Amino acid sequence: MSLALYPEPKEVRRFRKWLLKNGAQVHEAVHFQKNSSGFSIVARKDVPEDSTIVSVPFxxxxxxxxxxxxxxxxxxxxxxxxxxxxxxxxxxxxxxxxxxxxxxxxxxxxxxxxxxxxxxxxxxxxxxxxxxxxxxxxxxxxxxxxxxxxxxxxxxxxxxxxxxxxxxxxxxxxxxxxxxxxxxxxxxxxxxxxxxxxxxxxxxxxxxxxxxxxxxxxxxxxxxxxxxxxxxxxxxxxxxxxxxxxxxxxxxxxxxxxxxxxxxxxNYGLKPNAELILGYGFSLLHNPDDTIVLKIGGAQQLDKTGNGWEVGRNARGIEPVWQAVLNAVSAGKEEDEDQGVSVVDELYAADMLGEMAQGLHSRLPSGETPADQEIRPDVATMFDNYLEGQRDILQSIIEFARDKEKRAMEIAQEQGLEMVEEGDEEEAEPEA
Structure with a gap:
């Protein structure tokens, strides 16, 4: 998008002079243009590929x-x-x-x-x-x-x-x-x-x-x-x-x-909207690098950072979380039972992971901004972009859990195990 160029403010001219005085070099096309967040750098003229824009001494x-x-x-x-x-x-x-x-x-x-x-x-x-x-x-x-x-x-x-x-x-x-x-x-x-x-x-x-x-x-x-x-x-x-x-x-x-x-x-690198909003003050629409941090109670020793696991869109990075849930399920079995991971463990783990993701999804904000509160437009945009990413990631985790459950049911049938899906059981009589 072509932008109209306005004269650089006094503080920018002073900064540019200071840079040059201290041994820096700035491309002749660099122009500081005021915007809502401070300044953007706009080209005064066409800048060819592989151009050095600024050089600064250590x-x-x-x-x-x-x-x-x-x-x-x-x-x-x-x-x-x-x-x-x-x-x-x-x-x-x-x-x-x-x-x-x-x-x-x-x-x-x-x-x-x-x-x-x-x-x-x-x-x-x-x-x-x-x-x-x-x-x-x-x-x-x-x-x-x-x-x-x-x-x-x-x-x-x-x-x-x-x-x-x-x-x-x-x-x-x-x-x-x-x-x-x-x-x-x-x-x-x-x-x-x-x-x-x-x-x-x-x-x-x-x-x-x-x-x-x-x-x-x-x-x-x-x-x-x-x-x-x-x-x-x-x-x-x-x-x-x-x-x-x-x-x-x-x-x-x-x-x-x-x-x-x-x-x-x-290019600041690949960063999720959570990091961009918390540390930079902006967000990206449909940011492919979005993540959500998950923590599993009783399984944190599997996460070397101690800060939880980062899972991205399309359930990218979910495998360590899945393994942690599986280990938590198998560790909770009776001591005299086989300690290996069984198809029943996988069914329980899939159900646990799906419920966890569904619970987090249900606790997310509705996405509606209150009519009686003044919300700045750029903050509202950050909110929308961030919420879209969190919802998408959690939905992908729910689908991952469903796929794991479906596969476990297929293996159970191959093994001749009779599995009762939730909802097929008769309702239990309430206690008196």
């Missing part, structure tokens, strides 16, 4: 280590104990506090260690953020009965605890700083991190979007400016960090040509 990245160093430098000399406490903070606490610390000073008095002001000022203000933590109470209530509802509350509680720890340190360092580190400031910074962070594995000679056990979140000003398009062909190219170059550079290359006045896109 030194411009915001990392936990660089944040710790900068925060340590702004603390008073007598605050050695406070500096030691910073080293116990999480990676998110360090980066968020570094971002918020820019608000402690005006432009003339900002220490040189707080060098990302032009970048931070170019990011969307709080009122434009739409992650689940920015929903109104009425909007969040739409999601009651879903995994996302609980995940949102859990994240809010965890982040508020982090914020309180950070604020106490800054209040001790300078009584004026504590009140400036508001919950809104910390939440905004944490949202920037959740929606824009890359794994540090990207800053290697073989850049990868897949985190490793040793990687940590980082922010890459300029690289993070483009919005997401699923499956969009892109590459991240890094100059050899082991070469003589003192400050290696990471570049974003778009392999698909882009016509003038259309948006340039990045």
């Amino acid at each position: 030194g411009l990245a915001i990392t936990p280590a660089s944040a710790l160093k900068a925060l340590s430098e702004i603390l008073p000399n007598e605050a050695r104990a406070l500096i030691n406490s910073l080293q116990k903070w999480s990676e998110r606490q360090l980066i968020c506090s570094y971002i918020c610390a820019h608000r402690f000073f005006d432009e003339k008095s900002t220490p040189t260690s707080l060098k990302h002001g032009p970048y931070i000022d170019s990011l969307p203000p709080p009122e434009k953020l739409r992650t689940a933590l920015h929903f109104t109470p009425a909007e969040l209530e739409l999601f009651r009965g879903t995994n996302l509802y609980g995940a949102t509350n859990d994240r809010r509680n965890a982040w508020q605890l982090e914020w309180q720890q950070c604020r106490s340190v800054f209040s001790a360092a300078n009584p004026k700083w504590g009140p400036l580190l508001t919950w809104e400031c910390y939440l905004t910074a944490a949202t920037y991190l959740s929606s824009r962070a890359f794994p540090s594995s990207l800053l290697t000679d073989q850049p990868s979007l897949y985190p490793t056990p040793d990687s940590h979140p980082i922010l890459l000003p300029g690289i993070d400016a483009l919005n997401h398009a699923r499956g969009h062909p892109v590459s991240w190219v890094v100059t050899d960090p082991s070469s003589s170059t003192s400050n290696p550079v990471i570049s974003l290359v778009l392999h698909k040509p882009t016509e003038k006045s259309t948006e340039l896109f990045n």
Whole structure:
């Protein structure tokens, strides 16, 4: 879709100037266009395939280590104990506090260690953020009965605890700083991190979007400016960090040509709508990567993560769940019975799995937005997209369970077992 181009705002021009001053390179076709969520990147002119859109030196990245160093430098000399406490903070606490610390000073008095002001000022203000933590109470209530509802509350509680720890340190360092580190400031910074962070594995000679056990979140000003398009062909190219170059550079290359006045896109990877809504603030229509997290009581030891199993559309990933249910059924048999999995076990397991999925399906929201509550249109869209995916996945699990039950009945008949289907039994007499 062709878009009309408007002059870039002052904060964008300042950010662009800052990037170039610090060794970054930006393609001449890149144009920051205001939209409802902040900015999109639109092509001023046709961009051919395999074009490098932006290149940024490693030194411009915001990392936990660089944040710790900068925060340590702004603390008073007598605050050695406070500096030691910073080293116990999480990676998110360090980066968020570094971002918020820019608000402690005006432009003339900002220490040189707080060098990302032009970048931070170019990011969307709080009122434009739409992650689940920015929903109104009425909007969040739409999601009651879903995994996302609980995940949102859990994240809010965890982040508020982090914020309180950070604020106490800054209040001790300078009584004026504590009140400036508001919950809104910390939440905004944490949202920037959740929606824009890359794994540090990207800053290697073989850049990868897949985190490793040793990687940590980082922010890459300029690289993070483009919005997401699923499956969009892109590459991240890094100059050899082991070469003589003192400050290696990471570049974003778009392999698909882009016509003038259309948006340039990045690719954030394959993410379900739950993750996109919770961490990014948008969703995809009929997202093929949607998942639902299932937990089986008494069978969690089979899930190595301890967080449940992720099952996708068409019951993708259901086999570990099915095995867990089978094991739970067979483990509940009498000790003198054969401990192997029998066709009867499979029938019970299919019934258990089907009932579980049906129960979750029935607890999902109705999908209707209340007429007496003001729901923002973009939130309503996220709700519809998320709910469609959850319903589709649970229905596919129900169908999987039915197929397992049907197959078990066929095997039972082959073995000459007489099975009575539910509903064929005579009704039991009620107890007196």
